[in-house]
Amino acid sequence: MEQREKREELKQMLKRLHEAKPEELATVKKEAAKYFKDTDPKELALAEQELIQEGTKREEMKRLCDVHLEVMKEQLGAKAKALKLPPSHPISICKDEHTIIKRNLKKLKNTLGKIKKATSFDKAKHQIDTLKELSHFFMETEKHHQREEEAIFPRLEAHGVVEPPQIFKEDHVEFMAKKKGLKEIVMNTEQVEFSKFLETVAPIIEFLTKKLEEHIYKEDNILYPMAYETLEKGEWVEVRKKFDAIGYCCFAPADLKKKNKKGVTKKRKR
Template identity: 75%
Template sequence: MKELNLKPLGMEERHNKIFAAWKELGEGDVLRIINDHDPKPLRYMFQAEFNDAFAWEYKQQGPAQWIVEIKKLKREAPLTPEQKAKREELKQILKKLHEARPEELDKVKKGAERYFREVAPKELAMAEQELIQEGTTRTEMKRLCDVHLEVMKSGLGAKARRLRLPASHPISICKDEHKIIKRNLRRLKALLGKLKSAGSFEKAKKQIDTLKELSHFFLETEKHHEREEKALFPRLEAHGVVEPPQIFKEDHVEFMAKKKVLSEIAMAQGKKSFKEFLDTVGPVIEFLTQNLKDHIYKEDNILYPMAYETLEKSEWAGVRKKFDAIGYCCFAPADFVKEKKRRH
């Protein structure tokens, strides 16, 4: 590891020292930078200059000093003319799905289905990223994702199942958590029907207790999203995969707002009529049970396989270390629990 303390240096000298030191590094080497402010502009410079050939990790974030470690990765070869043509073809298919009128959509879907069977999750993500960079809004892209996921479901599910990883791997941990979250989403959906059947607070005491329990559970699952955003997404971004994590982050913000509303409704029940309570809680439950389930499907079948294709094998240990530091919610990996018991 090469270390540079930039604090005593002027701006021009800092720039020269950083890029000279980077040039000397071999693949897999790390440049450790100590600075007196957030070196985020340097990250943008590296992204422009080196694209996906580095991994960026903060070790200290202020207030007196900032420390970042930048690992030199293998630089991916530029796309061949054939790969560029395939990327453009994929983008055109995505555009057709996006622009199709309702009466045309089934026909366009059938035309796209055969092509999508062979598309790798990372290639799909990079095509989506280029479309966003070319002007498609993230809101439009999220709607488009729902359409092409419907087309790709059978093929994506098969590819995701072929991804065999040890239980201690960050992707396995996230997917195991997803199983528990989906189980509780099913409970939440069934609970809404039971609340409607109860007809009054007096007859719904048991269901209200379950609602409180589930609302607390879903607030606790924010640890899952926090680990993705702080441990996994920065690694993807360091490899040039920027837009897909942003779309997932926007989903996380929306889910957190709905989870808070669900908790507030559960705790404040009895302050309104039972009908008003149902009219308020019903749409929130319906939103979470549908949209969070779809979000999990996208993570299991696109985000995680894409991340596995993108990150270097050596990077996953760092992701796991950050997972452990942030902590777990509804599920903790066996090796983490065992180590925690050993220490205590």
């Protein structure tokens, strides 16, 4: 009963954040920050899920997520950091991959900045080559999303956490479309004028660098800690097996590469 009441309160707080007028937002945010202090990521996810089930559109929820994430940033970050797992744990693998993805998102952003200053394909040749490499890299990240979707999400759903995986899956679909778009345009530069190229490529890169970075932040700080709390210990062994079966990206974290070289992962499979 107490938990029920707490969840209702949490939902009210989320609604207030959502409905606050711009002039009230700062005050409501302050109040919410105090309230969220003792809220764990799983409770937050379940409260969001109930709001969706009660009629809040998923799109609106995503917007709302950004607001309460901002409010909870510090607290969530501290909690996520406190979660210490061995490098072989599926969550560690995903987080290590995120670090590599984020590094390349930064590179993508910087490259776009340089291309914007160039006036022709000739002057931007080096940067276009970098974009080609990066577009391959981002296509490679699909395995990462696939492992999240096929190994972790179904288990969360089986534990009743249904909505958050849906939100993340929708993001993955959007990212895939943008990544394909990026590859398409950078591999076919001879077919367009430089100005047209820039006009097309800039919004794709701007979308990816912003949204994928946010997506990763939410996974590292909310989804993964919540998944860790939700799944039973033995389930993580199964998740890892499924990870191995799906396979890894070409930029597998160093620890995993070492293991593959020594054949540890293979031995485990047998």
